[in-house]
Amino acid sequence: MNESPLEPELLELEAQLLGQRAQATAPQLRARVLLAVERAQRAERRVWLSSVAAMLLALLLLRGSAHDKSAPHSAAERADFAALGLSPAESKHWSLIAQRAELPMWAPLVDQSGAVR
Amino acid sequence: MTHESPAPVRGLAEGRPEAFAELYDRHAAAMFAVARAICGRRADAEDAMQQTFVELYQSRQALARAHSLRAYVCRAVRNTALRARARPAPQSLEFEPSSAPPAEFDSELQQALQALPQEQREALVLKTQAELSFEELGELLGISPNTAASRYRYALEKLRHTWKP
Numbered sequence: 001m002n003e004s005p006l007e008p009e010l011l012e013l014e015a016q017l018l019g020q021r022a023q024a025t026a027p028q029l030r031a032r033v034l035l036a037v038e039r040a041q042r043a044e045r046r047v048w049l050s051s052v053a054a055m056l057l058a059l060l061l062l063r064g065s066a067h068d069k070s071a072p073h074s075a076a077e078r079a080d081f082a083a084l085g086l087s088p089a090e091s092k093h094w095s096l097i098a099q100r101a102e103l104p105m106w107a108p109l110v111d112q113s114g115a116v117r
Numbered sequence: 118m119t120h121e122s123p124a125p126v127r128g129l130a131e132g133r134p135e136a137f138a139e140l141y142d143r144h145a146a147a148m149f150a151v152a153r154a155i156c157g158r159r160a161d162a163e164d165a166m167q168q169t170f171v172e173l174y175q176s177r178q179a180l181a182r183a184h185s186l187r188a189y190v191c192r193a194v195r196n197t198a199l200r201a202r203a204r205p206a207p208q209s210l211e212f213e214p215s216s217a218p219p220a221e222f223d224s225e226l227q228q229a230l231q232a233l234p235q236e237q238r239e240a241l242v243l244k245t246q247a248e249l250s251f252e253e254l255g256e257l258l259g260i261s262p263n264t265a266a267s268r269y270r271y272a273l274e275k276l277r278h279t280w281k282p
Contacts, residue, residue, distance in 0.1 A: 006270065006273065009277060010270070010273045010274065010277065013273055013276060013277050014245065014273060016282045017226075017241070017245040017276075018245055020223065020226060020245075020282075021146070021245060021246055022146040022147075022149070022150060022246065023146055024142075024145070024146055025145045025146055025149050025166075029145075029149070029163055029166060030141060030142075030145065032163070032167060033141060033145070033166055033167050033170045034134070034137065034138055034141060034170075036167045036170060036171050037134065037137045037170050037171060037174045038134055039171075040171045040174045040175060041132060041134065041174065044132075044175075
C-alpha cells in the first residue's frame with residue numbers, strides 16, 4: 001500500500017489536525033441520540049408484545065375451536081366419519097360433514113355400526 | 118468478529134441502553150466529524166447522528182459482528198449523511214458557525230475543510246477524526262487503499278494553504 005512518508009510540513013499539519021480531534025460531542029446531542037435509541041427500544045417491545053398477544057389470542061381461539069361441542073373427538077366418532085369417507089381434517093369441520101351427509105348440523109350422523117341414521 | 122472486548126459487544130447485541138451509551142461515548146465524536154464533513158450544517162449532522170444510532174440499534178446483531186466497531190459506525194453515519202444530503206433541503210449547505218464548541222474542529226478549520234473537494238474532505242476527516250487506517254478508509258469509501266492515501270495527501274496539501282493553526 002502506498003503510505004509513503006509525508007513531507008515534514010504535511011506531517012506537522014497532520015499532527016495539528018490530530019491535536020484538534022474532538023473528544024466528545026455536545027451533551028445535548030448525546031442526550032438526544034440516546035433518547036432516540038430508548039424510544040426505538042420501546043417501539044420494538046411494543047411490536048413484540050403485540051405479536052405475542054396476537055399469538056396467544058390465536059391459540060385461545062384454536063383451543064376454543066377444539067373444545068367446540070360440534071367437533072368430533074372420540075375414536076368412535078372418528079371411526080364413524082371414516083365410514084362416511086371423510087378424512088380426519090374434514091371430520092373436524094362439522095358443517096362440511098353435515099353438508100356431505102345432507103343432515104342438519106345438530107343431527108347425530110352414524111351409529112356405532114357405521115350405518116347412517 | 119469485532120476487536121472490541123466481549124462484554125460491550127454482547128451488550129450491543131442484546132440491545133442494552135448502557136452498551137449504546139458506551140458506544141456513543143467511544144465513537145460519537147469521530148462519527149459527528151464524519152457527518153459534519155458530509156452534511157455541512159450542524160443541524161443536519163445531528164439529525165444524521167440520531168438516525169444512525171436508531172438504525173444501529175435496529176440492526177444490532179450485525180453491529181455486534183462488525184470487524185471494527187469504529188469503522189462500522191463511521192460507515193453507518195456516512196451512509197446516513199449521504200442519504201440526508203441527497204434529499205432536497207430548503208436550507209443552503211453553507212457553513213454554519215458553531216454554537217457548541219466542544220464537539221468539533223474550530224470554526225476556521227471547519228471552513229477550510231468545507232472548501233475542500235468532498236472526497237478529499239471525507240478522507241481527511243475519516244483519517245484524522247475517526248483514526249481509520251487507509252485499508253479501512255478504502256473499504257469504507259469503496260476505493261483502493263492507495264487512492265485513499267492519495268486523497269488524504271491531496272487534502273493535506275490543499276489545507277496547508279488555507280488553514281493556519
